[in-house]
Amino acid sequence: MMQTYIVYTGKGVKDEATLLSLYKSMLQEVEDSNAAPRTVLHHYKRSFGGFVVKLTKEEADRMAELDGVVSVFPDAKKQTPHDKYYRIDADKTFTREKHLKYSPRDTEGHGTHTASTAAGNLVSGASMLGLGQGTSRGGATSARIAVYKVCWDGRCNIADILAAFDDAIADGVDILSASIGGDNYMNYFSDGLSIAAFHAMKNGIVAVFSAGNSGPTPAIVENLSPWSIAVAASTLDRKFVTKVDLGDNRTFEGVSVNTLDLKGELYPIIYGGDAPNIKAGKDESLSRYCLYNSLDPNLVKGKIVLCEGERIGMLRPPTLQAGAVGFLLQGQRGRDTSFSCGLPGSYLELKDGVSVYDYIKFTSDPTATIFKSNEVIDTLAPEVASFSSRGPNLATHEILKPDLIAPGVDIIASWSPVASVSETLGDKRKLQFNIISGTSMSCPHVSGAAAYIKSFHPAWSPAAIRSALITTGLLTQNMPIEANFHLLRAAKPMRGNNNRDAEFACGAGQIDPSKAVKPGLVYDAGESDYVRFLCGQGYSSKMLQLITGDNSSCTSETTYRTARDLNYPSFALQAKHGKTNVGGSFYRTVTNVGSPTSTYKATVTAPEGLKIQVIPSVVSFTSLGQKRRFVLSIDGAIDAAIVSGSLVWDDGEFQVRSPIIVFDLPTP
Structure with a gap:
């Protein structure tokens, strides 16, 4: 039985003729002797390498064994969003009826809603027939939007999504906002969104994804790659x-x-x-x-x-x-x-x-x-939405996902006038604004905030921008709903300690874009750091060289022993609860982006039964861009499945907060 597969070959090659010749020879090597010649349906050539082809399962298995192939995986369908020129495995006949359907126009509304949340000018008098009335605006009002359409008839195929990322990266976008359901694959390079986000990171582009709408079941959070941002959803006031x-x-x-x-x-x-x-x-x-x-x-x-x-x-x-x-x-x-x-x-x-x-x-x-x-x-807001997907991260347990949380419930934003307001047969309303919920709605809030930070710090890496958002996240202190670009009201703190899923539901807390512009310190990371992380996760030098296009290799000097060595702005330690001798160390580096001359002191909040130390507990800087290393160690025992603490670096002006979570994996 034939099926559409994506063959990922790693780094892109600019010589298109050579590329196609290589792919054709690979197909000839794996195709069944009595089969018709296989045809490349599409090839990715601008930002990363790979192609789309119909194969039998046996042919796909043989393809995966070839030199030069990183991974081969089926062209899976993802959950909704939207808008450019991508329908790879489609009926190519063009009729008047298909003109709108197979055009860049948004016929479902989801893409218009998320795009206008991320960026867009102020619109006064916005409402859904009188509900949610006020002034609507995008997160980054002066940003320009490039929209790439990848979803058709409710289908968002990975082959199409990768084509959009390939073009978007080559087009030089700064932020990629993808309100698309992902996977919790154990292999980061058998997940199309993870692949796309890796190459976005290589090109200095922040990739922001929705965390999924399958809550409150534990361990079902989506879009797990450590080089991207996964966003949970909170309620509004x-x-x-x-x-x-x-x-x-x-x-x-x-x-x-x-x-x-x-x-x-x-x-x-x-x-x-x-x-x-x-x-x-x-x-x-x-x-x-x-x-x-x-x-x-x-x-x-x-x-x-x-x-x-x-x-x-x-x-x-x-x-x-x-x-x-x-x-x-x-x-x-x-x-x-x-x-x-x-x-x-x-x-x-x-x-x-x-x-x-x-x-x-x-x-x-x-x-x-x-x-x-x-x-x-809503006097109880903000709280974690019941539908928002929870951690822990099944791909790498000690990388905290979701990363943070943003408004995702009853969000009013622009709507395509040709789209159904409610997806109800017979609903004839045609509106310019609609009110919907989901992590799809929380994702562009963070994308807009990331664009806002980028406008102040154009040279910051994706990791630095993510760090700024995470370490200024509001979990137990003042949290203005200016994080929601639709309502500028004061709000209560996010009560993470009252949530049974703790940071597995809300990450580092609710975004605060105004504070994230001036975070004081950042936990930075680049491609070499993620390569060392991947070495520690068991990826081979051969595979990594295909992905990076250089001579990256996994040696004792270039391999992180555990995920705890990755310079991530949160700390997650897996342990058995009820047992003694829980322990682990995290090696981190902070970069000064606050005051040129400053001294930060570490303040640790530790849950009962655990001793958490930071060495050194004081770090001093004499210039911007200066780096300081420290080690955070955890010892003791936990008597619950999840316990939470925090580390705050404080110089009197900036408070740089990182969540600490010690957890036992939930029983399947």
Whole structure:
């Protein structure tokens, strides 16, 4: 069986004719003797080397063994985002109907939303039909945006993503913002996004990714490469609540982004489980969740439907399709995320949903109405969004991921006028702004902040910019929501110590772009540092030479013994809890980017049972750019699966904070 594969060959070669000749000879060497000649569908030639081809599994295995090949992996599909000229394995016929579909235009809205969050001028009077009203702006208002379209029909293929990165790197962008679901592969060079980010780093480009929307399950964070930034999602100090009135004068408050209003008119309400579509072969086990085609239109038309379930995604099409005028969804997930739908709706917590269910069951003519959403202050914000993916990092346990957190819940930003507002069949609204949630939304907040830092420090490396964002992250101290470029309000501290996943949920804390411009010290790293890290992870000299294009080799002098030796601005130590003799040392170097003459003192906050030392505990500088080395050592025992501390370097003007986490891996 043929499948599309990506053959990654490492560093790019500028001589295109030589490159294609090499790839063709490689294909001839591996293709089955009785097979038709294989064709290179696309080749990457500007920033890194590789090609796309259809192969059998046996041919792919033979290809992986050839000299000059770093890795061979299937062209996997990723989760959404968007916009340029990439559809490698596509129907090339061009018709009027496909003109918009296969054009750079954003037909789904996701790309427009994320791009306008990262950069863009101020727009007054922005709102989603009155919700979230105010002035919208991108993180870096004066930045120029280059958009590369890689997603089609909900498919974001790695081959297309790599093509976009190849061009973007060659185009000389400064920041690459990719709100795309990644992987937690053990092999960094069998992951297309990790490959792309490595070559971006080589070219001085910051790569920012979303951490994933699969929380709160542990150890499922995505985009794990240490040369990129993975961003988790936090709530804002606003939320949208939607009031529901029952015919017996009881009122319940749910959450949704509901721009539609039944204007207080009472409608009959029915439980989805009582309206199965028998003619379509559905029963109560499906209709109770309001799954597609599971509801009988004759029973739900003109009524509000009460549905069970945790996510609105599967609910959106059938309620409109079946003719309902509204719906209520009951579930047990946290109510920290609203949703938009093509008809009035509200998500109720379980106990309220049970009350509505009882009302329907024990009332002869049950009725209800749903009101337009109201915006209220969320006094608990900012908190980690329930959907935000958690660590630890399965590729390299002692590299903390996610790196940090940014607003990703109920974010208002620009929207493509040809895109569906809610992905609901029958929703005809055409808007210039939309309110959606996800780590896709938090990612461009960090991208905008990185661009803001870059505008002040154009010569800083990607690692220096990441360090500035991490060490100024706000976890237990004042945290202004100026980190959210839509709302400039004061906010409470991120309560990382109250979160059972600790830094595995929020990294170093919420971004503070204004402080990140002047971090005082940075933990810098470059390609040679990551090569030493990769040597320590078991990558061979031969493979690394293909990737770097130089004579890099793994020797005792060029290999980091463990991931703890990488100059990362956070500290993560894996240990068994309940055991004695927990210990480990971290070797770090800080670079002075604050005051030319300064002296920093180390302040350590250690969890109970652990002794954390920093040697030396005082470092002095006499010029900018000067470097100082130190060792942080941890000894003792932990009595919980995760314990947290911190290291702060303080010179009286700058406070450079790094999280410290000691953890036991969760049981699968």
